[in-house]
Amino acid sequence: MRGHMCLVLAVALSVVALTTATAQQEDTIVEYGFEEGIEGWLTLDTEAMLGVTGVAEEVHSGQGSLKFEYTQRGMVPGQMPGLLAVPLPGGAPGMRSLRFAIGTANSVTLVVAMSEEDGSNYMCPLRIQPGVWHEITLSLDDFGLDMDNSVDENGQLDPEQVRNIALVDAWMFFSQMTATPESPFELVPADAQITWLDDVVLSRAEVIRDAQPDAEIPQGQRAVVVDTCDEEAYRWVSLGADTTMIVDPESSEAGPCYRIDYSMAAGKLWAMMRSVPKGRLAGMERLEFLVGSGGDATLLVGIGEEDKSEYNTVVQVRGLQPWERVQLDFADFTLGEDKIDENGQLDADQISSVMVADFKAMADGEAVQNTLWLDDLIAVGPE
Numbered sequence: 336m337r338g339h340m341c342l343v344l345a346v347a348l349s350v351v352a353l354t355t356a357t358a359q360q361e362d363t364i365v366e367y368g369f370e371e372g373i374e375g376w377l378t379l380d381t382e383a384m385l386g387v388t389g390v391a392e393e394v395h396s397g398q399g400s401l402k403f404e405y406t407q408r409g410m411v412p413g414q415m416p417g418l419l420a421v422p423l424p425g426g427a428p429g430m431r432s433l434r435f436a437i438g439t440a441n442s443v444t445l446v447v448a449m450s451e452e453d454g455s456n457y458m459c460p461l462r463i464q465p466g467v468w469h470e471i472t473l474s475l476d477d478f479g480l481d482m483d484n485s486v487d488e489n490g491q492l493d494p495e496q497v498r499n500i501a502l503v504d505a506w507m508f509f510s511q512m513t514a515t516p517e518s519p520f521e522l523v524p525a526d527a528q529i530t531w532l533d534d535v536v537l538s539r540a541e542v543i544r545d546a547q548p549d550a551e552i553p554q555g556q557r558a559v560v561v562d563t564c565d566e567e568a569y570r571w572v573s574l575g576a577d578t579t580m581i582v583d584p585e586s587s588e589a590g591p592c593y594r595i596d597y598s599m600a601a602g603k604l605w606a607m608m609r610s611v612p613k614g615r616l617a618g619m620e621r622l623e624f625l626v627g628s629g630g631d632a633t634l635l636v637g638i639g640e641e642d643k644s645e646y647n648t649v650v651q652v653r654g655l656q657p658w659e660r661v662q663l664d665f666a667d668f669t670l671g672e673d674k675i676d677e678n679g680q681l682d683a684d685q686i687s688s689v690m691v692a693d694f695k696a697m698a699d700g701e702a703v704q705n706t707l708w709l710d711d712l713i714a715v716g717p718e
Contacts, residue, residue: 347468401531402530405418421500432474444506450498474612474613476613549589555717572573599704601700602700604696623711625661626710628705634652636689637690638668
């Protein structure tokens with residue numbers, strides 16, 4: 336899925352010069368505020384419109400933001416619909432985080448990509464809800480190596496070797512995934528899209544993760560928070576049509592949580608996936624979360640490893656019941672039927688993603704509309 340994007344980026348961005356923005360703060364390496372034009376940003380979509388807007392509601396801060404207008408469509412030879420990028424010929428030595436503000440006219444899944452000079456590509460998917468400004472902060476370990484199409488000598492993102500940063504609308508890739516009747520997923524219809532981008536900062540500042548779980552952890556064990564579920568849900572990517580994911584301020588017994596409204600056509604599957612930083616869950620032994628459901632749901636909980644192997648287990652959730660705390664031992668997950676793994680076991684230090692899917696519509700052969708509430712997603716292991 337990602338190979339086409341990597342190839343087009345590598346070819347096109349290699350011939351484009353960078354307009355360098357001015358550093359404004361001590362930790363800032365490069366900043367793009369779009370006060371003086373597009374500041375070196377470009378698109379590989381020849382049908383798109385790219386420029387700066389000064390309309391107040393389209394600007395996050397200052398007097399201008401980048402405005403990118405395009406139409407979602409499939410892959411086109413020689414270009415990439417919905418791609419926005421900036422080249423970095425000198426790299427970004429010392430970069431530890433990437434910050435930006437983004438708004439969109441419609442819901443969209445974006446892939447934030449960084450490409451190194453040796454051709455290795457690192458990616459982080461995001462789900463952007465429309466009508467609001469999202470303030471995104473990403474650490475370098477939020478980016479995973481594209482192992483399908485990349486090889487890197489040290490398996491880590493080296494900021495001094497980064498030669499471009501790109502934001503790509505993933506619709507074209509989803510359209511390829513769902514092109515056959517056998518695909519388990521529906522495709523959201525293509526739409527005209529507008530993206531507003533502002534306050535992009537490549538920074539030396541480290542992203543501090545110090546969130547604590549709401550659940551009481553038994554003595555002798557420790558927990559690592561995967562998601563508190565009380566902040567913006569942009570780290571979750573949904574597969575399937577008509578999905579809305581917001582923070583519900585009151586539904587959980589522990590406070591704010593995610594509310595996910597989704598629908599599935601008969602015979603189709605709905606899923607959402609969140610990437611996990613490399614090595615973050617090393618030493619953990621189980622996954623825990625709070626869940627509630629508006630209707631009966633047959634949930635498939637999946638865990639992905641860096642080598643693309645996937646392990647799954649099934650959780651039955653009854654509708655309109657009290658909140659349930661689900662505890663899933665890693666040892667009880669089974670390898671997916673179409674996957675292979677070098678040692679045939681789930682390795683906590685290799686976990687790269689967590690997925691929650693509902694396959695009730697696939698199992699029952701009937702369309703489904705449902706609401707899930709999710710909170711306090713953690714991994715637990717010995718101290």
